[in-house]
Amino acid sequence: MGHSERRFALRDRTRANHEKLDTAIGAFENLAAYRRYVTFLGRFRFAMDRVLNDVVWPRDWSWRPTAVSDSIAQDAKDLGLRVTPTETSDVLFDDQSGLLGAIYVLEGSTLGARVLRSRAAALGMTDGFGARHLAVMTRDMSCWQSFLRQLDDVEDFDIECAAQAANAVFDLALRCVETGGLPSPDFKASAY
Known part of the structure; x- marks a missing residue:
C-alpha cells in the first residue's frame, strides 16, 4: 500500500463506525x-488521554x-x-500501526470540530466559556497535517492493525454516547 493511500484506507475501513458515531x-x-x-466527549477523551499518557512513544516520533x-x-x-472517564481496557496499542489508527480517530475529530464550534457559538458557547475544547481542536489545523505525515512516514505499517485500533476507539466513543445522559452537577475537574 502506498503511503498516500493510508488515510483513505483507514477512512474506508472505519466508515460504518464513524457514521454510527455521527x-x-x-x-x-x-x-x-x-x-x-x-x-x-469528556467521558471519551478523559479515557483516551489516560491511555495515551501510558503509551511508550516511538523514539523517532516528534509529534503528539x-x-x-x-x-x-x-x-x-x-x-x-460532572464527567468521569469510561473504562478503556479494550483500547490498547501494541505497535505503532495500532497507535496511528487510534490517533487517526482523535486527530480526525479536529476536522469536524470546526462545524461543531459554529453550532456551539449559536448556543452562546465561546472560546472562554463552554467551548474551550473546540477552540483548542480548531486552533492549529497543522496538527492534522503533521499526523498525516507521521502516518505516511511510518515503516512496516499494517493497515488491518491500524483499522482494528481505530474501530476500537470508535466503539469506545459509541459506548460513551450510549452511557450518556446528564450527570450530577457537582463536577470535579480532577475526574481523570
Missing part, C-alpha cells in the same frame, strides 16, 4: 443537547496528538457537569 451524537440544537455532547481533556474539564465545569 448519528449517535447528532446536532446540538439546544443547550441540553450540547451538555450531553460535552458529557460524552492534540490533548483536550483539560479544556473539556473547564467546559464541563462551566456547564455544571
Whole structure:
C-alpha cells in the first residue's frame, strides 16, 4: 500500500463506525443537547488521554496528538457537569500501526470540530466559556497535517492493525454516547 493511500484506507475501513458515531451524537440544537455532547466527549477523551499518557512513544516520533481533556474539564465545569472517564481496557496499542489508527480517530475529530464550534457559538458557547475544547481542536489545523505525515512516514505499517485500533476507539466513543445522559452537577475537574 502506498503511503498516500493510508488515510483513505483507514477512512474506508472505519466508515460504518464513524457514521454510527455521527448519528449517535447528532446536532446540538439546544443547550441540553450540547451538555450531553460535552458529557460524552469528556467521558471519551478523559479515557483516551489516560491511555495515551501510558503509551511508550516511538523514539523517532516528534509529534503528539492534540490533548483536550483539560479544556473539556473547564467546559464541563462551566456547564455544571460532572464527567468521569469510561473504562478503556479494550483500547490498547501494541505497535505503532495500532497507535496511528487510534490517533487517526482523535486527530480526525479536529476536522469536524470546526462545524461543531459554529453550532456551539449559536448556543452562546465561546472560546472562554463552554467551548474551550473546540477552540483548542480548531486552533492549529497543522496538527492534522503533521499526523498525516507521521502516518505516511511510518515503516512496516499494517493497515488491518491500524483499522482494528481505530474501530476500537470508535466503539469506545459509541459506548460513551450510549452511557450518556446528564450527570450530577457537582463536577470535579480532577475526574481523570
